[in-house]
Amino acid sequence: MGASLPPKEANLFKLIVKSYETKQYKKGLKAADAILKKFPDHGETLSMKGLTLNCMDRKSEAYELVRLGLKNDLKSHVCWHVYGLLYRSDREYREAIKCYRNALKIDPDNIEILRDLSLLQAQMRDLAGFVETRQQLLTLKPNHRMNWIGFAVAQHLNSNGSKAVDILEAYEGTLEDDYPPDNERCEHGEMLLYKISLLEECGMVERALEELRKKEPKIVDKLAYKEQEVSLLEKLGRFDEGEELYKKLLSMNPDNYRYYEGLQRCMGLYSANGQYSPDEIDRLEALYVSLSKQYSRSSAVKRIPLDFLSAEKFRLAAENYIRPFLTKGVPSLFSDLSPLYDHSGKADILEQLVLELEHSIKTTGGYPGRVDKEPPSTLMWTLFYLAQHYDRRGQYDVALGKIDEAIEHTPTVIDLYSVKSRILKHAGDPVAAAALADEARCMDLADRYVNSECVKRMLQADQVALAEKTAVLFTKDGEQHNNLHDMQCMWYELASGESYLRQGDLGRALKKFLAVEKHYADITEDQFDFHSYCLRKMTLRTYVEMLKFQDRLHSYSYFRKAAAGAIKCYLKLYDSPSKSSAEEDEEMSKLPPSQKKKLRQKQRKAEARAKKEAEVKEEANATAVSKSGKRPIKPVDLDPHGEKLLQVEDPLAEATKYLKLLQKHSSDSLETHLLSFEVNMRKQKILLALQAVKHMVRLDADNPDTHRCLIKFFHKVGSMLAPVTDAEKLIWGVLEAERPTFTQLQGKSLIEANTLFLEKHRDSLTHRAAVAEMISVMEPSKKKEAINLIEESSNNLVSSDGALGPVKKWRLKDCIAVHKLLVTILYDHEAALRWKVRCAEYFPFSAYFEGSCSSAVTNSSYNQMHKLHENGSPNESSLPLSSNGNVEKLEGLKDLVIQ
Amino acid sequence: MGAGGREVSISLDGVRDKNLMQLKKLNTALFPVRYNDKYYADALASGEFTKLAYYCDICVGSIACRLEKKEGGAVRVYIMTLGVLAPYRGLGVGTKLLNHVLDLCMKQNIGEVYLHVQTNNEDAIKFYKKFGFEITETIHNYYTNITPPDCYVVTKFVAQPQTKK
Known part of the structure; x- marks a missing residue:
């Protein structure tokens, strides 16, 4: 140098x-x-x-x-x-x-x-x-x-795992016998564990176990040692030893579900889908009875039997499980039990069981068959559970009744308001849900969780500005909004983007979705430092795990949602592009000169103002930096509202960027291919659209969206002109070869295929709507028929075995989709109105359909209740308060409540 | 009391602007009055003399006081509200709250605690007498909208701890 x-x-x-x-x-x-x-x-x-x-x-x-x-x-x-x-x-x-x-x-x-x-x-x-x-x-x-x-x-x-093992062994060969020195024991132990996991991965299980045991004294992490050992024993089929070791692990941590699972596997009592024969259930029951005696403080050992027991035995176990938690007041009890609602019949048993507890506490003050009285809070927690239970079953009116009763009983418990907010959201009233969440938030202004939940509800109700204000209550002072971005607060950015998308503000929506995409790029970036750090620190197992996690990073749901959101924005942008400057000029030229001048001046002023604001901000930043010293200068966001993002040349090309990531990392999601279909149809990429349709058929041939895309595709292709160029001829050749591979279309016209699909799914609203839409696409003259098809659908009760209670089958979001179909695609406003009236009856809490109990209706119970809350006291009118002094006089009433 | 003879702990916590809504929720449930901002300002200003009571981590009751300066500079305590949610009465919550304030008076050499009670509210009068309160005055037509409209002023003169010499 x-x-x-x-x-x-x-x-x-x-x-x-x-x-x-x-x-x-x-x-x-x-x-x-x-x-x-x-x-x-x-x-x-x-x-x-x-x-x-x-x-x-x-x-x-x-x-x-x-x-x-x-x-x-x-x-x-x-x-x-x-x-x-x-x-x-x-x-x-x-x-x-x-x-x-x-x-x-x-x-x-x-x-x-x-x-x-x-x-x-x-x-x-x-x-x-x-x-x-x-x-x-x-x-x-x-x-x-x-x-x-x-x-x-x-x-x-x-x-090349085996090569890696050879290298590590060669390295060990270079070491002295007394290696490692005391200060490197951990690193060396990690290296050994890494080597053993490599042996296991390469299928050399016997050797791995041998090596593990030989090196035991040199392995510092004893828990990892045991977990590795038991995994190897299991792979070698040495189940008796495995059983012993799992029991040892359980005595160390009796709440680790994986140990219980492993123990069951070693005993031949494990099935991945949770189905067991009666004999197996008896043996499992016996196993857990004995385990629960050993580990009396473990809650896992009591919870797991609820998964495999059924009928009367389930009832008994569930009751024993639930009672102490209601007494103690464990707000998460319902989430703990909610997976059971997917098991046939258990929702009914739980309902009956908890209702009996409620009845008993209300009449005797204690649980059935017990002399001891329960603390007063037990009733409130029981009602709290029941409210969530009925919410899960889709019986929103009952759920609201229960939660109101709980709030009446103890109005100071924040969780009650959060749950009420959630019920209202499910029932279709986002505005009322946001108001309740805000009430919950106000009860503890120092709680970030209720604050965040409230922000989310506000965004769901499209109150973006309010949500932003609420969110920044918990960010650092100063550079507030940016702070949410710096903290990679993705749930916020996603919910906010989705709200903007609903409101048609594509620029801001894109801004938020792309911000999430940026976070994922940053996470990928963040691994860089670990390449050298982990090798030095020898945390090799976690390092490799981290790399594998990074490789599938873009398949995580937040990324999927952000990418899908961005693609939807670009599709909308393509379908109705914002005004270009040329068009604006044209519009301007139509104005009289005096107005033109005014408008120009106005624009210039606005630009100047924006520029000045940006400069002031920059200056403020610069001074902040010079004061605080080393902090790097943050560039001012020159496009805070995403207006520049709207000015892309080719929205579909932008969409394709994100589509490719989805196709690579989320190829098993129907939505990916639905988006691919929409993008490629607009790009006239016939073969890529065909590929999307094929993927959809592979994933879910009976899905209404699949049917829509399939019919739309071949309808569009059928209306194309005969091929002229070689490329077009080639495409036609492929289509001709591919069409017979769709069984739905074999030997049938598209109209026949559409009818057949209807026959197959006659009772489903969403399928009928898809068929109706396709009728209107293929035979516009039969629109009336299409609308009849929708209106003649009937809303029956669901079968009573599953999680849902005695409720009707139609889901709110499907009914809203049908309404939108009637308005925007079938263009029949009378039918849409009839539909709305009908649905308002099915969904009285729905704000979209202006149901009688929703916040959208002025004299709904929600609005009345809310008014009372704002005024504080229900009896206010009987006690008019004129001055401060009067208030105090009335304070004497307080003593009425002391016994 | 409590379930199965289990000892249930009752704890007290101060009122701050972060949890003020808890006190408001309690008052809405307990009293047929909407208190104005001065009430809450006084309560916050009284510091340790205003407390929320928690039963199993649930806020179930409160005591709210105002510190008043008498002529001559001495301080006395006025109990603005004391209340416990209906389902949680009879568990010693009110006693704990009142004792807290009385202890505090003792420690801070405050000689007088008082409040107003409606004349027919015998339970309340009995409750306060248990703690050494006495009726010191009757005010006629104190209330404007309830009968009887009269109230007692109930006062306790706190014995000062003997100063050790």
Whole structure:
């Protein structure tokens, strides 16, 4: 480095490098300038100066200098390395890798560059390259522990587990007998556990167990040791030993569900779907009776039998389980039991059981068959449970009755209001739900959870501004709104984006959805530091697990929702583009000149104001930075309302970006392919649309959306002109070959297929609506018939075996979809009105249908109740309060309540 | 009392602006009066003299006082409200709340605690007498909308702890 310089300057150059490493950038800059005074064209110095400036937030100068430096000295590995570092700091990893490779061409054995390259390869999952680089590092420096481990991990990631084992064993061979020293016992133990998990993964189970036991004294993490051992024993079919060990683990933690599951597996009493023969159930019961004697303080041991018991035995166990929790007051009891509602018949038993408890407490003050009285709160918790129970069963009116009774009993319990809010949401009244959630929030202003829940309800009720205000109550002062973004508060951004989308504000909606997408990019980015850190700290099992998690990161539901939201925005944008500036000009030209001038002035003023505001903000930021010292400057958001996002050239191309991620990571979701269908039909990409339809048929051929897409697709294709170009002919060929593969269409016309689909799903509202929609698409003249098909649907009771109570079959959201279909696609407002009236009766709490109990109706019970609450006291009219003094006089009444 | 003879703990907590709504909810349920902002300002200002009572972590009762300066600078305590939710009465919650205030008076050398009671509210009068309160005055036509409209002023003069010398 700096070889071409005379000794004095060479020393200065060393100083630059050292200053860079110790972050003394100003010092480095001085040294660089000193060299450049004499040798203004010295490439490496120019590069280092650029790199230093990059750390001082002078990006554009940095790139200029580094590129100039490289131009002046193309043969310097330093210049290439620096260029790579610059790209790396901007997350341009592919470019960075190219630079490092060039640097290595000049200096193939440079350890530092090799190490940096290996990190980038791990980040980019260039696994073959990663293996190669790691091997080179090991060859160069075989006395470094990290190089052995790094090479092994690289092999493992590149799906060569047995090779990784060999490397680790070779590494162990280099160690002395008394290894490890006391301060490295943990790291060494982790390495051993990693090796054993590798052996297990490669199917060498016997050897893994042997190795594990041999190395026991050297493994520090005893719990991980036991869990590994039991997993190996199970795989080897040594169930008796496994059983023993699981029992030992249970005595260490009797609330770990996985241990119980393992124990059951070892005893041959496990079934993944929860179905057991009567004999198995008897044995399971006996097992848990004996376990519960041993672990009397465990709640898992009492909860698990509720899963496999049924009928009378279930009833008994459930009652014993529920009683103490109601007495104690455990708000989560219902969520604990709610999975049982999916088991046939159990919802009914629970209902009967808890109603009996309620009755007994109300009449005797205690549980049935007990002399002892229950504390007063038991009744309230019982009502609380029942409210959630009826909510789950879809009986919202009963649920509301129960929760109101509980609130009347003890009006100070916040959970009651939260649950009431949730019931109202399910019943279809988001506005009332938001009001209740706000009431809950006000009862404890220091509780972030109720605050967040309230924000979410407000967003569901499309009260975005209010929600934002409420949300920032819990963010740091100052840069409030940004703070929610910095904290990666994704639920907020998603709910807010969805609300904007509902309200048709596509710019703001896109802004929020893309913010979530950005968080996922950041999470991917965040793994970078761990490539070196984990190797050093030897947390290899968790490291590999983290990498695997990162590989499927984009399949998580928040990403899916954000991507779907963004695609929907772009589709809407494509269908009804916002006014372009040309169109605006045209509109302007229609105005008389005087108005034109005014409008122009107005626009100019608005622009100037916006600019000024941005400047003021920037200034404020700058001063804040100078005060607080090192904090990096946050760029001002130049597009806070997402207006720029609306000005994309090609919305469908943008949508395709996110669609590809969905297709790659969420190919088993019907929505992915539905979106793909919508995008590709608009792009006229016939074959890609066909592919989407095929995926939908594969996933769920009976889904109404699948049917819609299938019919729409072949209807559209059938109306296309005969092919002319070779490409078109090719497409036609494929379509002709593919059509017979759809069994729904074999030997039938589309109209016949539509009728057949109706025959198959005659009783389902959503299917009938899909058929009706397709009639209107294929035979517009038969619109009347389509509407009749919808109106003649009947809303029957659901069968009584499942989670739902005696309620009607139709779901609110399906009925709303049908209403929208009548309004926007079938264009029959009279039918829509009839539909609305009919649904208002089925869903009295629905604000959408303006049901009689909803907040949308002025004299609904909700609004009356709310008025009373605002005024504080129901008896107010009988006790008019004229002045402060009078109030005090009335305080004497307080003593009425003391007994 | 309590279930199966189990000892249920009653704890007290102060009133702050973060949980003020709890006191408001209690008052709405307990008293046929809507209290104005001055009531809540006084309650907050009284500090330790205003408390919420928790039964199994559920807020079930409260005592709210106002500190008054008498002529000559001495302080006396006026109990604005004391109440417990109906289902939770008879469990010692009211006693605990009142004792807390009386203890506090003792510690802070406050000699006088008083309140108003409607003349026909015998249960309340009995309750306060248990703690050494006495009827010190009768005010006619104190209430405007309930009968009887008269009230007693009920006062306890707190014995000061003997100063050890």
